[in-house]
Amino acid sequence: MNQIVSTRNLSKRYGNVFSVNEVNLSVCEGDIYGFLGPNGAGKTTTLKMLLGLVRPTGGKVKIFGKELEANRRYILQNIGSLIESPSNYEHLTGLENMRVVQRLRDVPDKNVTEALKMVRLEKQKDKKVAQYSLGMKQRLGIAMAMLSFPKLLILDEPTNGLDPAGIGEMRELIKSLPQRYGMTILLSSHLLSEIEQMATSVGIIHNGTMLFQGSMEKLQARSRPAIRIKTQDHAMARELLASRGFFPKVQEDSLLLENITDSQVAQVNRDLVAADIDVLRIEEQTRSLESIFLDLTGKGNSL
Amino acid sequence: MLQQCISAEWIKLRRSYLWIVMMSLPLVSVCIGCANFAMNQGVLKNEWYSLWSQVSLFYGEFFFPILIAICSAYLCRLEHANRNWNMIMTAPVSVGSLFIAKVAVISVLLLLVQGFFFILYVAGGMLIGLQADLPPELPGWLFRGWIAAVAIGVLQLALSVRIRSFAAPVGIGLCMTFLGLGMYVMNLGLIFPHSLLTAGMGVLSQEGLGLGSSFLFYVMNLLYIVVISAGVMYRMRSTDVVS
Numbered sequence: 196m197n198q199i200v201s202t203r204n205l206s207k208r209y210g211n212v213f214s215v216n217e218v219n220l221s222v223c224e225g226d227i228y229g230f231l232g233p234n235g236a237g238k239t240t241t242l243k244m245l246l247g248l249v250r251p252t253g254g255k256v257k258i259f260g261k262e263l264e265a266n267r268r269y270i271l272q273n274i275g276s277l278i279e280s281p282s283n284y285e286h287l288t289g290l291e292n293m294r295v296v297q298r299l300r301d302v303p304d305k306n307v308t309e310a311l312k313m314v315r316l317e318k319q320k321d322k323k324v325a326q327y328s329l330g331m332k333q334r335l336g337i338a339m340a341m342l343s344f345p346k347l348l349i350l351d352e353p354t355n356g357l358d359p360a361g362i363g364e365m366r367e368l369i370k371s372l373p374q375r376y377g378m379t380i381l382l383s384s385h386l387l388s389e390i391e392q393m394a395t396s397v398g399i400i401h402n403g404t405m406l407f408q409g410s411m412e413k414l415q416a417r418s419r420p421a422i423r424i425k426t427q428d429h430a431m432a433r434e435l436l437a438s439r440g441f442f443p444k445v446q447e448d449s450l451l452l453e454n455i456t457d458s459q460v461a462q463v464n465r466d467l468v469a470a471d472i473d474v475l476r477i478e479e480q481t482r483s484l485e486s487i488f489l490d491l492t493g494k495g496n497s498l
Numbered sequence: 499m500l501q502q503c504i505s506a507e508w509i510k511l512r513r514s515y516l517w518i519v520m521m522s523l524p525l526v527s528v529c530i531g532c533a534n535f536a537m538n539q540g541v542l543k544n545e546w547y548s549l550w551s552q553v554s555l556f557y558g559e560f561f562f563p564i565l566i567a568i569c570s571a572y573l574c575r576l577e578h579a580n581r582n583w584n585m586i587m588t589a590p591v592s593v594g595s596l597f598i599a600k601v602a603v604i605s606v607l608l609l610l611v612q613g614f615f616f617i618l619y620v621a622g623g624m625l626i627g628l629q630a631d632l633p634p635e636l637p638g639w640l641f642r643g644w645i646a647a648v649a650i651g652v653l654q655l656a657l658s659v660r661i662r663s664f665a666a667p668v669g670i671g672l673c674m675t676f677l678g679l680g681m682y683v684m685n686l687g688l689i690f691p692h693s694l695l696t697a698g699m700g701v702l703s704q705e706g707l708g709l710g711s712s713f714l715f716y717v718m719n720l721l722y723i724v725v726i727s728a729g730v731m732y733r734m735r736s737t738d739v740v741s
């Protein structure tokens with residue numbers, strides 16, 4: 196498939212600390228790419244490097260197959276973006292803010308009307324932005340990003356500040372963009388649930404390093420159930436299983452077997468009992484994406 | 499592309515209160531100047547020339563440089579607020595045209611201010627009851643004052659792009675005004691933007707610059723405008739956007 200964004204060993208070092216470390220991002224045409232990571236993971240820094248707002252200390256950025264450095268204006272012409280919190284001029288109305296972007300991007304009036312309609316701000320367009328609520332500012336920011344109906348839309352935490360209804364609405368809007376306008380979407384979030392509901396591809400970043408990248412299905416495949424076996428003698432059970440070619444993970448007081456078929460479970464049970472190791476429990480453990488994410492990032496706190 | 503940027507800048511100036519500053523500071527200068535003139539008519543006998551010496555002193559040595567600093571700081575504060583650098587620096591225009599647009603806008607604003615100052619000066623003189631013709635040097639003073647003001651504007655824009663605070667660049671501007679006055683007095687008037695304003699507007703000496711100095715005056719202003727702008731554009735291109 197056509198690669199819209201690709202980075203090679205993209206890095207950003209502040210002092211001695213790498214905020215982004217050798218990231219190879221790959222976003223294909225028509226994707227909704229969810230860029231996932233906890234606070235401070237390096238999402239914003241990476242996205243800023245894609246837009247030329249931050250200069251990499253290492254690596255290369257290619258967008259639409261062209262080097263960013265040498266084709267800055269062509270590339271920016273075809274990207275809409277909202278980075279960190281929304282940009283706006285508070286003393287101006289929503290419409291006047293749209294006009295500023297319209298002038299800078301040289302697009303027709305109908306784009307302004309359509310973008311405002313898409314985020315449902317037509318009625319408030321003549322209000323000063325200073326009087327907007329946080330959610331309205333966020334929606335204006337998204338309208339400004341979409342104004343030129345670009346090939347690539349980069350949204351940094353787009354549902355920030357929206358209420359649940361607003362989040363749902365924004366999700367539907369974002370999901371509709373690839374079919375309706377042929378856009379490719381790159382969005383970041385620290386909420387797995389959000390990405391899960393929107394994204395077709397996922398990249399997980401933590402401490403500046405990419406931990407996972409691939410399709411949503413590939414990530415979900417990791418959530419296949421595992422079998423947890425609890426026995427009286429941990430060490431012996433492990434030895435026995437190892438001799439049968441199973442290498443379970445030790446989890447608290449039990450052993451965890453992944454990718455195992457039903458008949459294999461039965462066999463393992465039989466072997467354990469035959470070896471005089473009492474089997475106390477055999478249970479299925481469904482892994483949520485959340486736990487996979489926690490595993491990957493090694494973070495126990497909320498994401 | 500530059501035109502797009504300039505027209506975006508004009509939209510940003512809507513609903514702003516900058517015009518109050520642009521009108522009140524010249525008004526205050528002229529009022530103080532006229533009052534001074536009226537009270538010292540015993541020594542100030544040279545009609546329009548004497549009035550100019552008073553009015554331009556307060557304007558050129560204090561209020562105008564402050565006005566320039568405030569306008570520049572305002573144009574940049576628009577971008578410092580609400581992470582607007584993120585937005586304009588990702589617009590498909592060259593970084594240079596973003597800055598040049600600001601220079602263009604401030605030049606037009608300062609031209610308007612000079613025009614308004616001219617009207618106030620004439621009105622003040624007529625109210626006082628001056629009979630003679632206006633000095634023939636007047637257009638030259640106003641024009642050269644504008645040129646020097648643009649150079650100061652570029653310098654102030656450079657400071658304000660760099661410094662996020664509104665007040666700090668204005669304060670620095672004020673210090674430079676006094677420094678400029680000192681340099682003018684020490685006959686180094688043609689090497690510092692704020693002294694160029696003093697010289698160009700005929701604030702302390704109304705004799706005119708003479709052909710050689712006049713040439714140097716324009717060259718120096720142009721040099722300041724070009725070199726500082728190039729420096730700012732280079733810096734904007736090569737450093738990270740802080741938002």
Ligand SMILES: Nc1ncnc2c1ncn2[C@@H]1O[C@H](COP(=O)(O)OP(=O)(O)OP(=O)(O)O)[C@@H](O)[C@H]1O
Nearest residue numbers: 209214215232233234235236237238239240241385
């Ligand atoms: N200008 C800077 N100077 C020094 N360190 C920085 C700078 N900008 C970002 N960092 C550091 O880089 C790391 C990544 O920051 P970044 O903003 O990219 O995280 P993020 O994934 O967007 O987090 P969040 O979810 O909180 O927005 C952080 O540790 C941050 O402190």
Ligand SMILES: [Mg+2]
Nearest residue numbers: 238239279351
């Ligand atoms: Mg961030």
